[in-house]
Amino acid sequence: MRFMAVNRPVKAEIFGESFSLRALDAPDFGAVDILVSDDGTASELLKKHSPVLVEASFDSSALPRFPRKPPSIECISSSSKVVVLRAGGVGDHVMFLPALTLFREALPKTAKLFLATQKEKHPIFRSHRCIDGLMPLPLTLAQLVEADYVVDFSESLQSPDFNSMNLTDYFLKRFGIDNGGCANKAPRLLLPCSGGTSKVCKAMDRLRKRVRSERIVLLQGRSSNPLRDLPEELLTHVAESFPDIGFVSPDAFSALHSDAVRLRNIEDMSPWVSSLEEYMNLVASCDAVVSTDTAAYHLAEAFGIPSLALFGPISSDLRIRYYRKAQAIDASYTGKTCIAPCGLHKSFSGCPEAKALGSAHSPCLLSIEPEQIRKAFSLMCRRFWI
Secondary structure (H helix, E strand, O other): OEEEEEOOOEEEEEOOEEEEEOEOOOOOOOHHHOEEEOHHHHHHHHHHHOOOEEEEOOOHHHOOOOOEOOOOHHHOOOOOEEEEEOOOOHHHHHHHHHHHHHHHHHOOOOOEEEEEOOHHHHHHOOOOOOOOEEEOOOEEHHHHOOOOEEEEOOOHHHOHHHHHOOHHHHHHHHHOOOHHHOOOOOOOOOOOOOHHHOHHHHHHHHHHHHOOOOOEEEEEOOOOOHHHOOOHHHHHHHHHHOOOOEEEEOOOOOHHHHHHHHHOOEEEOHHHOOOHHHHHHHHHOOOEEEEEOOHHHHHHHHOOOOEEEEEOOOOOHHHHOOOOOEEEEEOOOEOOOOEOOOOOOOOOOOOHHHHHHOOOOOHHHHOOOHHHHHHHHHHHHHHHHO
């Protein structure tokens, strides 16, 4: 957990939350002007907004009130307010849901649980009953000191467990919960409030009427992490192999493949997808998902939709071990500098193997043959659609 302030008055929007901050030397500077965040997010913000945003330090024990780190769940009283600080991508947050739910169940019934995370990610948690409220991340010191306890996930990327454990198990361990005694670790999500009335859902309804099989599959080749991006031809090959099925993409295809897309059964949905909530509606409106290792298959599982996910740098077992409707293709690759899975994630700078070979994509993912994907997709359809 780290603290930040500004050296001149600033109005800013950070991860979807608006802040109006007074300068450190302002006479009326106070707790509402100090930002609090996890270590990783703070490092990102300080690097991006230097020299205006600066790190602040102070003796928290000198404050009249400051939340403590709970030594165990049993120490949390029934009247307590607990704030969890957790930043992450969409997929990470979906895998966090089962752990957060079990943490809520372990707390006294009358204790209050709040989650502080990027406001732009709030749609994932908005309908979840396991929390009493959502807070932005960063949040202000004034907001934080209202809590009795704080659970901070700052050390995630530095922990050996983060790269060796299934992510849901890792979250449970950080909460102090025995993951071996948890029967259900699959995520579950309700549909966004807009449901079938959103522009995405209406566009999907129109498309479904034009598709011979009335089945629609999401193709997701791009990731928030370029290490896991797929070449477009892998996805167009899937669509070409199943002409009776409709396929949609949340991203526009490049000019190289745009003609092929128009001639095939792939619909560009990017004009309707400009927010996380719209993306969630898109996934929830599909009958299946074919995806690289990114948010799509996590959301599909949470909505009870079958998925086929392609894994390269990260082992599928660290992600989908407890998923009921997800199938995986793990790359089998031995290169000049690595053996898949190598464990690289976005805290690392690029793929050394891709650089050595002059490749725009991770070679481990390129080693997955189109026919392998076609067969796995066909198996998924037979397993879940019949």
